[in-house]
Amino acid sequence: MNQQRLQRERLLHHAADVLEAAGRLGRVMLTTSRGGATHERIGPVERVERSGRAVRLAGAAHDADIDTAALGTVILDRSGRMKDKVLPRLDFQAKDGAVLFSLVGLDGLEPFDAGVAELRGMAAEAAEHVEVVERADLAEDDPGSLPFEVARCAGVPVTIELRRDGLRQAWSGTIEAVKPAMGFINVMQPDFHLHLRAGAVGRWRMRADRAGPAGVELLAENARGELIGLAVRGPAAVLARRD
Structure with a gap:
């Protein structure tokens, strides 16, 4: 399969195996959101520590503990852009299909693709439309x-x-x-x-x-x-x- 031709892939690997590639992707942002809070760590992953289904991403710029038993499908998406720069990402979905967290490649497509070269996938459906939440005014005493x-x-x-x-x-x-x-x-x-x-x-x-x-x-x-x-x-x- 020529992965370069696919904008979105459903990876044919367990989430724990995909996370093993995190240290090969260059600078990444691990972003996750819940209840109105978005938490993002930014930089290279220095260590990927795996014990059974538990995976830890560690280093000066990362501190994350992941229970891959809670994860389902992983989607590799190359369609993201910021101005003229491609921002590829790995979307780690929960069992219900909702995205639990994403690893976004900040160094562009080439180093990202090199890091995931050993992973295989199949064409994935288009991403679902995400409704934008209307922004509220920020009160001084929030x-x-x-x-x-x-x-x-x-x-x-x-x-x-x-x-x-x-x-x-x-x-x-x-x-x-x-x-x-x-x-x-x-x-x-x-x-x-x-x-x-x-x-x-x-x-x-x-x-x-x-x-x-x-x-x-x-x-x-x-x-x-x-x-x-x-x-x-x-x-x-x-x-x-x-x-």
Whole structure:
């Protein structure tokens, strides 16, 4: 099969086997979304660690734990573009067909195709149309920004994590800036982006049993009191000042 001729392929490999290629793709963005929060890690994958059905993507720019038992089909899509640059990606679907996360090749098509050269696939159906969610105005007192602004002002390192069934991805470091724009609260670092939709967080639930003796974990709840999978961990002396 000449893979260069196919814009979209349904790969004929288990998701764990596809993830083995992550370290050969150059700079990639692992992007995943849940409950109005989009969590993105950006850079080369330095290590792919596999234990049974569990796969870990690790390195200076990546910290993700994946349970491939929760995954179904993997789609290789070469149709993505930003201006004149092709941004190929691997869409890892859950058992119900929804995309759980994507690995987007940021160095273009040639290094990406070289990294997946050993993978085989068949023609895949066209991608389903995704409805665009109307952007809400970002209120000045939106509770979603609170832990990020507090941590930024204090200059302390925190961990920002997003959890979904089958995936946990995290970033740890000192927040340089929190930028509201286009209806989102944005934390932008060289190797990490968080885009949190306005109104996605109704309040933060505080826990002290997962962040060490001097730490605290804040879990984001939506307006209905449901956890959206976003968590922030850091020093209790800083994050516990606000709920």
